[in-house]
Amino acid sequence: xxxxxxxxxxxxxxxxxxxxxxxxxxxxxxxxxxxxxxxxxxxxxxxxxxxxxxxxxxxxxxxxxxxxxxxxxxxxxxxxxxxxxxxxxxxxxxxxxxxxxxxxxxxxxxxxxxxxxxxxxxxxxxxxxxxxxxxxxxxxxxxxxxxxxxxxxxxxxxxxxxxxxxxxxxxxxxxxxxxxxxxxxxxxxxxxxxxxxxxxxxxxxxxxxxxxxxxxxxxxxxxxxxxxxxxxxxxxxxxxxxxxxxxxxxxxxxxxxxxxxxxxxxxxxxxxxxxxxxxxxxxxxxxxxxxxxxxxxxxxxxxxxxxxxxxxxxxxxxxxxxxxxxxxxxxxxxxxxxxxxxxxxxxxxx
Amino acid sequence: xxxxxxxxxxxxxxxxxxxxxxxxxxxxxxxxxxxxxxxxxxxxxxxxxxxxxxxxxxxxxxxxxxxxxxxxxxxxxxxxxxxxxxxxxxxxxxxxxxxxxxxxxxxxxxxxxxxxxxxxxxxxxxxxxxxxxxxxxxxxxxxxxxxxxxxxxxxxxxxxxxxxxxxxxxxxxxxxxxxxxxxxxxxxxxxxxxxxxxxxxxxxxxxxxxxxxxxxxxxxxxxxxxxxxxxxxxxxxxxxxxxxxxxxxxxxxxxxxxxxxxxxxxxxxxxxxxxxxxxxxxxxxxxxxxxxxxxxxxxxxxxxxxxxxxxxxxxxxxxxxxxxxxxxxxxxxxxxxxxxxxxxxxxxxxxxxxxxx
Numbered sequence: 001x002x003x004x005x006x007x008x009x010x011x012x013x014x015x016x017x018x019x020x021x022x023x024x025x026x027x028x029x030x031x032x033x034x035x036x037x038x039x040x041x042x043x044x045x046x047x048x049x050x051x052x053x054x055x056x057x058x059x060x061x062x063x064x065x066x067x068x069x070x071x072x073x074x075x076x077x078x079x080x081x082x083x084x085x086x087x088x089x090x091x092x093x094x095x096x097x098x099x100x101x102x103x104x105x106x107x108x109x110x111x112x113x114x115x116x117x118x119x120x121x122x123x124x125x126x127x128x129x130x131x132x133x134x135x136x137x138x139x140x141x142x143x144x145x146x147x148x149x150x151x152x153x154x155x156x157x158x159x160x161x162x163x164x165x166x167x168x169x170x171x172x173x174x175x176x177x178x179x180x181x182x183x184x185x186x187x188x189x190x191x192x193x194x195x196x197x198x199x200x201x202x203x204x205x206x207x208x209x210x211x212x213x214x215x216x217x218x219x220x221x222x223x224x225x226x227x228x229x230x231x232x233x234x235x236x237x238x239x240x241x242x243x244x245x246x247x248x249x250x251x252x253x254x255x256x257x258x259x260x261x262x263x264x265x266x267x268x269x270x271x272x273x274x275x276x277x278x279x280x281x282x283x284x285x286x287x288x289x290x291x292x293x294x295x296x297x298x299x300x301x302x303x304x305x306x307x308x309x310x311x312x313x314x315x316x317x318x319x320x321x322x323x324x325x326x327x328x329x330x331x332x333x334x335x336x337x338x339x340x341x342x343x344x345x346x347x348x349x350x
Numbered sequence: 351x352x353x354x355x356x357x358x359x360x361x362x363x364x365x366x367x368x369x370x371x372x373x374x375x376x377x378x379x380x381x382x383x384x385x386x387x388x389x390x391x392x393x394x395x396x397x398x399x400x401x402x403x404x405x406x407x408x409x410x411x412x413x414x415x416x417x418x419x420x421x422x423x424x425x426x427x428x429x430x431x432x433x434x435x436x437x438x439x440x441x442x443x444x445x446x447x448x449x450x451x452x453x454x455x456x457x458x459x460x461x462x463x464x465x466x467x468x469x470x471x472x473x474x475x476x477x478x479x480x481x482x483x484x485x486x487x488x489x490x491x492x493x494x495x496x497x498x499x500x501x502x503x504x505x506x507x508x509x510x511x512x513x514x515x516x517x518x519x520x521x522x523x524x525x526x527x528x529x530x531x532x533x534x535x536x537x538x539x540x541x542x543x544x545x546x547x548x549x550x551x552x553x554x555x556x557x558x559x560x561x562x563x564x565x566x567x568x569x570x571x572x573x574x575x576x577x578x579x580x581x582x583x584x585x586x587x588x589x590x591x592x593x594x595x596x597x598x599x600x601x602x603x604x605x606x607x608x609x610x611x612x613x614x615x616x617x618x619x620x621x622x623x624x625x626x627x628x629x630x631x632x633x634x635x636x637x638x639x640x641x642x643x644x645x646x647x648x649x650x651x652x653x654x655x656x657x658x659x660x661x662x663x664x665x666x667x668x669x670x671x672x673x674x675x676x677x678x679x680x681x682x683x684x685x686x687x688x689x690x691x692x693x694x695x696x697x698x699x700x701x702x703x704x705x706x707x
Contacts, residue, residue, distance in 0.1 A: 014476075014480055014516070014576070014578055014685075015575075015576065015577050015578055016516055016526070016528065016575065016576050017573060017574075017575040017576075017577075018527065018528055018553035018554075018573060018574050018575070019553070019572065019573035020553050020554065020555075020570055020571065020572060020573060021570075021572045021573075023572070023591060026572045026588070026589075026590050026591045027590055027591050056555065056570065057590075060569070060570060060590075064569075071668070105380040109381075124706050125706055126628060127629075127706055127707070128628050128629020128630060128703060128704050128705060128706060128707075129629065129703070129705060129706060129707035130707060131629070131707070132707050145383055151375065151377075154375070154377075154383070154385075155385060156383065156385055174628075176628075181373070181385035181386070181387050182373060182385070182387065183387075183428075183555045183556060183559055184555060186559055187555055187558055187559045187562065187570075190559065190562045190563055190626065191562055193626065195628070197432070197435075197436075198387055198428065198432065198559075199387065199388075200386070200387060200388035200389075200390070200393045201384055201385060201386040201387065201388065201389075201390075202384070202385050203382075203383065203384035203385075204382070204383050204384075205381065205382045206381035206382070207381075216390075216393065218388075218393050218394070218395040218399075218429075218432075219390065219393035219394060219395075252626070252627075252628055252629050252630070254562065254565070254624070254626045254631070255624075255631075256497065256499055256546075256548075256567070256624055256631075257498075257499020257500065257502070257624050257631055257633070257702060258499060258624075258630060258631050258702050258703060259626065259627075259629060259630050259631055259702075259703060259704075261629070296443070330629060330630050330702060330703030330704075331499055331500070331630060331631060331702030331703050332499050332631075332702075333499060333500065
């Protein structure tokens with residue numbers, strides 16, 4: 001063989017070191033506070049790479065905490081990532097800091113609408129026990145452009161959700177599909193039970209009286225929201241929806257042999273001490289929702305449905321407690337402890 | 351038969367590897383943003399979602415300074431993973447499907463087998479997978495049992511598997527990665543024994559995303575290294591600066607070489623995992639099962655050395671107590687190359703939860 005001696009010499013080596021995160025960035029005590037993104041995107045590829053590695057290092061800490069929580073049957077609440085009440089993960093901002101952030105363009109913008117489901121049987125099929133049908137079934141469709149103004153944290157996320165009744169009697173939103181543009185958020189998502197996938201691209205465009213958010217997947221428009229400003233039937237009802245699912249979602253965390261149902265948030269109607277988000281822009285209108293017809297959840301709403309909705313831009317004030325509530329565990333018990341009580345179905349084998 | 355790629359790879363070079371596909375974020379003003387993982391020119395799943403989309407010349411030039419080419423290779427790799435994940439997810443969620451054969455293409459669409467000449471060529475290029483392996487008697491059977499969710503059950507002879515692989519099949523630099531596997535033997539409801547993965551460190555986000563989607567509990571390590579010494583091989587996983595998992599192999603006589611050889615790749619080709627679904631999990635075996643011929647051309651063993659393997663597991667990991675601390679057992683180092691061909695089988699074994707109230 002030996003057509004290329006250099007090549008042959010190099011490939012015969014069997015030693016390898018594959019490094020994802022450099023040593024100085026791996027320890028939690030080296031992380032510092034959340035980056036404001038001012039150090040990235042300045043034409044220094046090494047600084048950019050370092051910022052992304054730091055973000056991954058931080059993300060691992062968060063997902064490790066979540067995994068420990070869901071795998072510990074003795075824990076029902078995870079408060080501030082396990083640090084307990086009063087130890088907020090996100091410090092409260094002063095009014096001056098908030099003004100500064102607003103002036104720098106930080107905040108989250110989104111398009112929101114809710115739709116009456118057209119197929120209640122299909123709707124019900126998404127609600128695994130012990131979740132139940134809510135008093136008034138409703139589909140939520142949103143797409144957020146989060147952390148605009150901070151290049152390292154900015155990302156877009158589509159959320160297609162269904163309202164459900166939780167076993168503690170509170171209503172919440174179950175996430176059915178969640179496109180994101182990056183692998184990092186996708187990994188986090190699937191660990192905590194948000195069915196995320198990496199899109200080709202996600203775009204968000206805001207004009208004076210319209211906004212469009214679009215998700216492409218293998219070149220096809222898989223999910224999009226088109227907002228056009230205009231009169232709506234009940235503006236107060238729309239405002240009461242807030243961020244629709246935002247702050248009150250339930251999802252099924254993966255565990256070996258089962259899943260753990262958790263609510264991100266204490267639940268509607270509870271004060272967690274957080275400074276209320278400041279609404280920077282809010283406009284009512286109509287939202288056309290497109291869902292790729294081959295997606296299993298597409299039949300929940302009419303094709304290219306148009307409903308009253310809104311565009312909103314807001315910024316959180318930080319502070320308060322972050323609470324995650326464990327609502328149920330399905331399966332996951334060892335065979336000796338669960339025995340015949342396990343909710344197990346075994347398929348037929350040929 | 352697709353052409354074999356013969357890349358001009360540099361397998362032992364230190365790489366500044368992207369954690370992700372090289373993303374592009376276009377944000378001309380605060381009101382407009384587009385985040386791009388897969389540019390439109392590569393969004394066609396027919397032409398850009400298989401590594402066959404890359405010519406031999408392109409594979410050879412990967413990571414040699416052509417940034418546009420590097421981007422294409424990485425996007426194609428991501429696309430291939432997305433297509434694979436979509437097919438697996440559809441299988442897992444479809445309760446009428448019990449078998450997932452050849453990625454959903456069905457029986458009779460086997461992967462290409464390699465001719466002997468092609469295999470020889472690849473071997474000369476240094477292609478193949480190397481690994482350190484050992485099996486250990488569990489130190490705590492109650493803990494062992496606690497890792498086996500129903501309907502899986504205790505096997506006749508409980509045993510812990512510890513491996514770390516350096517996978518570079520076909521020598522493609524973009525495909526090379528390392529993977530630790532800490533496993534336990536289990537009895538499946540169809541009566542066959544298999545291995546369930548308890549912990550799986552990998553170096554890339556790309557693989558960890560795939561892993562968690564198909565129920566391998568993967569995490570991204572700081573770094574994974576595989577180093578040969580004089581009569582020894584060390585495979586090490588660092589996590590947050592700490593040695594979280596390592597295998598130290600030293601050449602030496604073993605009690606029963608034939609028994610060790612009978613383990614083959616330990617869990618390789620016969621693993622069970624729990625796939626996420628809304629409200630539950632689906633137990634799937636990757637592999638038709640031990641003792642069932644699926645027509646694969648047997649792997650060619652390029653090197654096999656017996657010896658002792660010291661296994662280190664971070665003591666705070668919940669599975670650490672399955673084996674003695676810094677256990678030393680008979681094991682082996684091996685390098686092999688698969689011959690391709692045959693049917694790829696996944697078998698659904700059980701569904702837990704996931705149904706409306």
